[in-house]
Amino acid sequence: MSGATRSLPVLLLQNTVSAFLAVIAVRANPAMGLELYLDLLSQPCRAVFIFAKKNGIPFQLRTVQFLKGQNCSKEFLQINSLQKLPVLKDGDFILTESSAILIYLSCKYQVADHWYPSDLQTRSWIHEYLGWHADNIRNIFGVTLWIRVPEEKVKRNRTYMDHALQQLESKFLGDKPFLVGQQVSLADLMLLEELIQPVALGYDVFVGRPQLAAWRGCMEASLGTELWQEAHGPIFNILEQMTKKTLPVPPPESQTNMLFHISKIP
Numbered sequence: 001m002s003g004a005t006r007s008l009p010v011l012l013l014q015n016t017v018s019a020f021l022a023v024i025a026v027r028a029n030p031a032m033g034l035e036l037y038l039d040l041l042s043q044p045c046r047a048v049f050i051f052a053k054k055n056g057i058p059f060q061l062r063t064v065q066f067l068k069g070q071n072c073s074k075e076f077l078q079i080n081s082l083q084k085l086p087v088l089k090d091g092d093f094i095l096t097e098s099s100a101i102l103i104y105l106s107c108k109y110q111v112a113d114h115w116y117p118s119d120l121q122t123r124s125w126i127h128e129y130l131g132w133h134a135d136n137i138r139n140i141f142g143v144t145l146w147i148r149v150p151e152e153k154v155k156r157n158r159t160y161m162d163h164a165l166q167q168l169e170s171k172f173l174g175d176k177p178f179l180v181g182q183q184v185s186l187a188d189l190m191l192l193e194e195l196i197q198p199v200a201l202g203y204d205v206f207v208g209r210p211q212l213a214a215w216r217g218c219m220e221a222s223l224g225t226e227l228w229q230e231a232h233g234p235i236f237n238i239l240e241q242m243t244k245k246t247l248p249v250p251p252p253e254s255q256t257n258m259l260f261h262i263s264k265i266p
Ligand SMILES: N[C@@H](CCC(=O)N[C@@H](CS)C(=O)NCC(=O)O)C(=O)O
Pocket: 042, 043, 044, 045, 066, 071, 083, 084, 085, 086, 096, 097, 098, 099, 142, 257
């Protein structure tokens, strides 16, 4: 029987039944649900992880360990030919770039408005921050994790970090509890995870910066202790693992990648 010849009640019933079956199919087959490819040693991955957990978004965690070179594997190349994390897979839809992923999740799961405010001007401030963040925070703050970065580059990098933090405090944070106002947004998460990276590696960027330290306190309170520890456990353990030499040694193909990144640091 073609759709055109079916009566309206029959069509409605069939549509309802198919929608119901589709929901069951997604639940019964997790491969069709939301998958997040992450490594919690990575800042943008942690931002995505925290966001999904905090908002009760159900997902399958697909851990891809950089230090074992898993992002260079053939399987992962099918997911992201750029070999980078995080990646979101929602059925056939694949999305990279943490900020795009956070916005997708905010809209798809209709999370509380403060994460990605519907008010045009507040939302535009989030995008303003994310643009500045990509140029001034992301580029600079990841560097200290790379074990083989020459000392003079690390020192120079710290000068850039200090400069960026001054601009951050004066232009973006001011006396507000969060970057775009009174409540936490996805911009705060992106920032938090970049700043936690040097802290975990022994350079506490919050010391001597009361404004930023107060903001960190607000972030900890809004995320809650359990999620804070779950998300940050691996990175807070990294120094101890380095000292004990228990970290995996990246395979040659990842080392080439790493050396390339290091060569780009001024
Ligand atoms: N702008 C990207 C950055 C992604 C990125 O650089 N990810 C790093 C981990 S923190 C990565 O996958 N590096 C692997 C590589 O470059 O080989 C985002 O925010 O998602």
